[in-house]
Amino acid sequence: MNCVELIQNHVDYHASSYTSLSDKIWELAEPRFQEYQSSKLLQDYLADRGFSVRADLAGEKTAFIAEYGQGSPVIAFLGEFDALSGLSQQADDIKHNPLKEGACGHGCGHHLLGTGTLAAVCALKACMEENHLPGTIRFYGCPAEENAGGKAYLVRDGYFDDCDLALCWHPELVRRAVYGSSTANFRAFFTFHGTPAHAAIQPEQGRSALDAVELMNVGVNYMREHMIDAARIHYAVTNTGGIAPNVVQQEAQVLYAIRAPKVTQVKELYERVCNIAHGAALMTETSVDIRQVAAYSNLISNSVICDQIERHMEGLGPISYTEEELAYARRFQTAISEMDRKMMPENACAAFGREIAQEQLKLPIYTAIAYGNHHEDMKGSTDVGDVSWMIPTAQFNVPTFAAGTAFHAWQAVAQGKSSIAHKGMLYAAKIMALTACDFLLDPSLVDQAKKIFMEMLGGEVYPNPLPPECQPGIW
Template sequence: MNITNEISKLIEHKSNKYKQLSDQIWEFAETRFEEFRSADVLCEALEKEGFEVERGIIGLETGFIGSYGNGGPVIALLGEYDALAGLSQRSGSKVYDPIVQNGNGHGCGHHLLGVGSLAAAVAIKDYLQEHQLQGTVKYFGCPAEESGYGKSFMARDGLFNEIDLALSWHPYTLNTIFKWALNAVIHATFKFKGRSAHAGAAPHLGRSALDAVELMNVGVNYMREHMIDDARIHYAVTNTGGVAPNVVQAEAEVTYLIRAPKPHQVKSLYERVVDCATGASLMTQTKVDVKIEGSCHNLIPNMTLEKIMHQHMQDLGFPEITFEEVEFAKAMYDSITAEEKQGAELSVGKDMAKRLAEKPIADFVLPYSEKTTFVGGSTDVADVSWNVPTAQCMTATFAFGTPFHTWQVVAQGKQSYAHNAMLLAGKTMACTAISALQNEEIIEKAKAELKDRLNGEEYEALIPKELKPPVMPNEFGLVKN
């Protein structure tokens, strides 16, 4: 029996457990660094499969590593399980219908991501047992991908130093290899402190922190003309200092995401943003406190692993879809805007977009392309990719055109086609790992490619050494040792 068939059977044998587990995490919908129940059920699933689990690693209360095997090669599977705020939505609803107004929801499919990677890790373990092979598989439970950067903390603290290759995936609307060029990012918060006063009777005694925030934002906005085209800067005012207009605001806060294609570029932009904050504090005679919340690098691709991963995905193929699945996917496609449909068409071409509009579940695998497409977003998988050869696939968990971080993603998160696409990702990663375990030349070639792409650059975390992951309240008493 070949690898593809054997791995497929191993995962299908336990598929109901994986579907139930992903649905359970969908229900929890826990946001960054608060994924206590989600992490706990994933840890329990690994322990039941014979993995040795280390919980609460490097100060990440909802981070963990599950390990099985001995010796090398060492393969890492990356799992995420954080949700997003404000995206509560009923499963299977064809219209916007929040369960809890402003509640959380899995608007990026990480409930599927974490379990798909777990399915791969377990299948690799089963294969190693069955064939009595040497090697180690490690499942990295990675919290807070959505602006928390759990993997960046892990990479900074050296957790990937002994790994030979890393594999991951992401829910998507097509079946393909992850070929996006992503930005490096620094997330920073700026807290201004001034002096309150009666805005009518004694405004001259006040020093407005809110004025400082506004002046800083104006200064940063003027920067936009004078930075590279691919850079991105976005902000949110997180504290306006109160709601009384007749009181000079003594404190105010703004948080920024600063993005650029290379780490040195994002560091340079960050320093300029800090200068804007300093200037605003001088103009308003306030004080400013600057804190980096997190960061990640740009993603380093690895074609050596990607080509093997793509071949396995092609051999596996997408599961057969039903009439009911297609009808629901059509409803999801019809719910997105004309502009969103146009954007989806640009990503695949007019002919394929027409085909997918009629049958919005992509039941085919796109051809492999060596070309990367620039996307302005970021991922902390990038920090892993600077340290170890890394490859990712994407599978069609959602209807064609579905935008990330929307209620439509949440509504589709428990659909049967989402489950099947999750399992396809797990099978693809497991097959890729087994191919590498049985042919160490693949690993050596992948490492050589990574070295060549870095071209002498070395990984230096953008997160300060003294920065610790946030400690969140844990009402469930879970995860900690």
């Protein structure tokens, strides 16, 4: 049997075990660095299918690598499985209805992401065995994509050093290979320590940590005029020092997120923000502790891999849906917020171009391929970016939700166990395995991907954004 048929048949034959696995991970809904059961489910499945598994990597208990094959090329498949806090939601319900108030939910589809990637490596292993293909395939169980950038620690500790290329996918609203980039993003806590005092009796003795937080924020807000337009700086005051106005606050804390198109630009802005924090401490006679807790690098896409992905998307054609599935998606479109609905035409034009967007907007689930030439860079961040600075990397999207659905929202959680989500996941598995298979069959493609990769880097090397003292953790 040829590779294309074998891979497709393998995914289809095992479809029900993959859908029940992704449903289980949806139900577990474990957040960053606490994905113990989700990680174990994926590890056990891959071990049962003949992969050698090593876990607890780079200080991340829930990280693992499952490997099959030998020699080169070494292809990395990136799987995620973390949920988001506060997004608990009943499946299939178009009303906001938490399963458990305050619990987590899979609002970014990472239960599909991890399981679809697992299905891809299983199908590719079967194909390698049948056709005696050389090479090594590795499923990287990557924890804490959300808010902690788990992959950056795996990169820092060298787990990708001997890889030739990496593939990943993400549940989405459109079918596309991601030719664009994403923003780099640092997160850091600034904790100020002052001297407490009664605010009326001995104010002259006190030195306010809250004053320092406020002055730091003022300083950063003045800095905005003098930074590149594409940068974004957000902050949240995480400790005001208490609720008593008649006490000079001894401790106060602010969490900053700093984004820019390139990790080198974020590094520079971060240093300026740190200087402002030191300035605020000096002004208020307080001290400041700075603790960086996460860093995401920008995504460097690889057009050689993306071209292969697009070719397979064209070859497989669009996903077909039943009348029931289309009705389900239409029902969920009634739950889209007014703001998201208003954005739909603009987003569809950005993805498909004006002409195709007009047709696609009539459908409850988008079916067309969003070709590379329409792409804008992503405003958000992903830790896939860190891998992409090390080896040629490509990411692609497959529709898993009704058109217009917002991510990191209960509407996405509610659709996570639908047959639309399952179909998208299985489709992604096929595209991923077929693309990787091209690189196993033709080593010159690996060389081409590496050549483009070097051109994209333009002489730069990975500017490891994590200081040595920065460890994976829940904060």
